[in-house]
Amino acid sequence: MQLQMSQINTITILTLTGRFDAYSAPSVETQLKHVSEQAPSYAIVDLSGVNFVDSTALATLVQGMKRCRQANGDVYICGVQQPVRIIFELTRFDSVFRMFSTQAAAVEACFLKV
């Protein structure tokens, strides 16, 4: 998996490509933890280039979301494609995270919060 970091104003964007699994989860965890320690604690995880997520990856997103929400921020997810979308839907992770079809929509929603 490739992880690209970018910043739009104070919003951190993590763009992931490839398999998001137990091997690649630690780097995402580190970045989300870093965001939760900043103010404002908002991160957008762009999964448009991800073709597989396992339970460790989902746990990493949940942990990052919990940390950010505790710091009055959040983790937004955007660009989820099949077959990852069906995993989010079947397991109801789509009700846990705020999901956006595009990165631009997620950024716009973040701006309303910060």
Place this chain on the structure above:
Amino acid sequence: MSVRTDNVPLPRDIRNALLTVMHVHRNGLEIIADSWRLLGAKAVCVRDLDQHMLICSPQSMSDAPEWLDDSTPKIWEHLLVEGQAVSTLVVLGLQGAYEQRRLGASAALIAHLIALQIEMEQMTAERIAQVKLKAELDLTASIQLQLLPQHTPLVAGLEMYARSRPATHVGGDFYTFITHATGHLVLAIGDVSGKGLPAALLMAMTRTVLHGVARFVPLLHPKAVIHRVNEDLYDDFTDVGMFATVFVGCYDPSSQQLAYANAGHSPIIFCPGGGSAQLLRADGPAVGVLPTTHCENITLTIAVGDVLVLATDGLSEAHNTDGELFGYTRLCELIEQMRGESAQAIGESLFEQINRFSAECDQYDDQTLIVMKGIAV
């Protein structure tokens, strides 16, 4: 050859290696008693039959220590263990260039042998640690196996098949059956995020809490079980950054109805006798994700010929050498093709197809499967 080591507090691995090399090669070396103390606790002195002195230091020395006369002809050899200099061997008492060359080769050989011996001892220690760890893992695996039902229950109106196989020794998948005197069957299947020992530890915890809660919650009220399990485990799961998907069902043989609540578990596939297989969506997220769950009680009738498959994602996410996933579509198609068969035949066939699909690939995740099929009472 005599060796006295009473007052030689050399690190044990270097001392043992020195003794072993001397013993094996019978080269008449002798550790000079008290040399450790005499040399200011910095090195041990070894003497060969020709009275050449070999000084072995427990640390790697790049420069001659103060107690070594700079003008003395000497040979330095570093003991390299896994590429790291761990000790230095110095040969003193050399007479002339010829002897210096001859003894230089001998000192290099001794240094090399000592280093090899240290490496071998370290490898042996690592091997012993590995064997111990393997024994503990075997024991953990057998305990975990005992936590799973040893038999599928006999329930009026149902045929059942259940099997779980972890990706490594132990895993985070579990399933359980609780039969009641009323004839009701409470069943649960779950999957703790991650794999291996951390998942196994939380699997045991989740299963135990679930068993305890299921005893006190009224039958046919599975959502209350999930609510309570989430309340009990939310903080622990948050502390360790994990979660568990849990499906809890209660089957009533008199009505052939299954009341269930599903906290983030997938895949659950229902294939009616005369219809197509469909994936059943969870009605709330996994245990440990949110402080309160949103699960509901949902009722499903398992009529004669209907098949309900409760699996963990290790089956749908089994992959082949091209990285392609087995996927939900294949699972549904197979279940539709096999629905005329017994629950056991369906279960065994699913595992066989997945084995064939992912042949030559390591099993990536734990795989657990329960197949329930409605039969005539």
